[in-house]
Amino acid sequence: MSTLRAVQISKSFGAVAVLDRIDLTVQPGETYALLGPSGCGKSTLLRVMAGFEPADEGRVELAGRVVTRPSPERGMVAQAGTLFPWLPLRDNLAFGPREAGRSDVDEVVAELLQATGLADFADALPRQLSGGMQQRAAIAQVLANGPPVLLLDEPFGALDAQTRLRMHEWLRSVLAARETTTLLVTHDVDEALLLADRLGLLSARPARVVEEIPVPFGGARGRHTLSDPAFVRMKAQILDRVLVA
């Protein structure tokens, strides 16, 4: 299990400063949610963490090592789905394990199809899947490599509220079974409170971590949690702070 750290990461695009000395530590097995206003630089931070984009300053550390390039050990699911449209679902899921030259590709794929409830759609092309199915598949594609770290950029942002809730429950069960260190970017407070062990609030651009808040609800979270008075109270508090920031 691995600690994921961002150390003093700054980044600008031309004259636009997007990230301002971001410090962040995600503990082994922890799910950490970053909440921030639209356009503040959440995706940029995640892209730097994934190695898609170099930081101007600062560094990313995984279990104490500095990491720069994209790698199967930091699985990233981008905001817009990342399935390869020319591959049937089965081959999309098999993509990573095949690159790794694993001999148990078929078993890995079968297990993920089961876990995503997509076993009947193994031979369908991505465009034949609904939005929720595509996002589950995109996450499964990344999980196929068994990454110690998972980076999720608003994975369910494009889904309707009910599907999203189902996806949250699904993702909770998946993460619980894997002890993955997860950094989740979102602007949905419900999502953050349902999935995360800790929240980080980001300021408007250039993004800084303004506050870190532990999430007190235990392991068994789901639709029932939404009506829990403590949940409702906390959600209101956080919304206040996000809207002020």
Added chain:
Amino acid sequence: MPLLTDLARLTQAERGDLPTSPARSQGRRRWRRALGVVVPLLLLGAWAMVSGLGWISPGLLPAPWTVTDAGRDFFFGERRTTLAGVVAFDGAGWGHVGASIFRCLVSFALAVVVGISVGLALGLSRWVADLFDPVINALRAVPLYAWLPISLIWFGIGEGAARALIFIGALWPVLIATADSVSRVPRGYIETARMLGTPRHRLWRRVYVPSALPEIVTGLRLSLTLAWMCVIVGELTGTSTGVGAMMNAARETGRIDEIVVGMFVFAVVGYLADLVLRGLTRRWVSWADT
């Protein structure tokens, strides 16, 4: 375990998303394809009428039945021995068509290999593109007929020059389509592949080519059509076999019915070749169908 039942219900609801093609739309498609025969039949009728009523001189356009007779002689007539260098007609049809197709395929295959390799290099590397774009675009502007004299000098009269000309004609579409589509592969695919463990040197095979394939196939089809069109130019270089050689000989002897037979052969073979190529490549491009 509420999650699993829930997931099951979810996918149940989602199942409606898999597009099904009802038999009715398939039947309609077949019917629409049959419509494509209507215009050729009308044209044939008009041709027969114009010839039958004597509105046009057979010296300019022979009647359909004259052409049919010539076509029958071409493919099923009795072979006569001809002097060396004289292009045979009666019974020589299959031989000529075969020679033209073979020539076309040899040059087309070479054009595909060169076009895709060079196109990949251009599309994958900004450097290569900056270096070679001007040269390629300038060469591309040289008309095929302008390559004729130098091909004759370099490759000699006959087979060599013919193949060279067909190759040049077929090269550009597949080369340009490959370079263009490869250079526009969305960055997200590359990033995802890198993140999933594809090493840089394998990206072209895992991402660039499959992603660009629909456009490459369009380039291939255009190249094949052009290769077939260039066969006639290639066969003006003095080959004694091939449909183009037959037509050239027919022009010298004033056999306009034989010329029209040749045109029909070009049209039919070209059309069939495209159908075959489309059929062979369908499974590579169907993912991009809308």
